[in-house]
Amino acid sequence: xxxxxxxxxxxxxxxxxxxxxxxxxxxxxxxxxxxxxxxxxxxxxxxxxxxxxxxxxxxxxxxxxxxxxxxxxxxxxxxxxxxxxxxxxxxxxxxxxxxxxxxxxxxxxxxxxxxxxxxxxxxxxxxxxxxxxxxxxxxxxxxxxxxxxxxxxxxxxxxxxxxxxxxxxxxxxxxxxxxxxxxxxxxxxxxxxxxxxxxxxxxxxxxxxxxxxxxx
Numbered sequence: 001x002x003x004x005x006x007x008x009x010x011x012x013x014x015x016x017x018x019x020x021x022x023x024x025x026x027x028x029x030x031x032x033x034x035x036x037x038x039x040x041x042x043x044x045x046x047x048x049x050x051x052x053x054x055x056x057x058x059x060x061x062x063x064x065x066x067x068x069x070x071x072x073x074x075x076x077x078x079x080x081x082x083x084x085x086x087x088x089x090x091x092x093x094x095x096x097x098x099x100x101x102x103x104x105x106x107x108x109x110x111x112x113x114x115x116x117x118x119x120x121x122x123x124x125x126x127x128x129x130x131x132x133x134x135x136x137x138x139x140x141x142x143x144x145x146x147x148x149x150x151x152x153x154x155x156x157x158x159x160x161x162x163x164x165x166x167x168x169x170x171x172x173x174x175x176x177x178x179x180x181x182x183x184x185x186x187x188x189x190x191x192x193x194x195x196x197x198x199x200x201x202x203x204x205x206x207x208x209x210x211x212x213x214x215x216x
């Protein structure tokens with residue numbers, strides 16, 4: 001395999017998963033671990049597939065080609081350790097990242113993620129795995145912002161668990177349904193939008209009730 005073939009393979013590994021399982025066998029588990037770890041842990045590799053890969057993995061588990069009980073803990077560990085690495089890198093660089101001119105950091109993605117984190121506060125790390133690019137930059141921004149380690153581990157761990165479990169199990173249950181498989185990205189975004197919407201409505205309702213109580 002030459003260098004011109006590697007990038008397309010990485011970008012669309014979810015589409016090559018079937019042949020990879022047939023060719024590499026158990027080694028595929030290590031490849032999947034590396035892809036999830038690198039996507040979340042290394043900023044220059046933010047383009048690696050996340051949502052579609054997990055979902056397709058779930059579908060292959062349903063067919064018996066992969067083992068769900070192996071992938072669930074394996075990819076959860078990959079997501080959490082990748083987040084910890086990215087957090088440590090962000091913490092070591094600090095706020096000078098915004099003026100340092102680092103070529104390996106996409107400044108536009110960095111600032112969008114910073115705005116996302118400010119907008120959603122403590123929920124950002126819980127929601128970030130479901131948003132492409134943001135899931136890579138959110139741990140880095142948390143490190144740059146010097147978020148307490150314990151708080152980061154709890155939030156990032158919870159977000160990684162929800163992300164990995166929901167997509168793997170979703171793929172296991174529905175990955176072989178053509179309508180679901182073909183519109184997986186839209187379904188993930190819809191679920192995220194519904195989750196955010198419910199949080200906004202609940203927060204607004206508490207604020208209204210609080211004002212009414214204060215007036216009373």
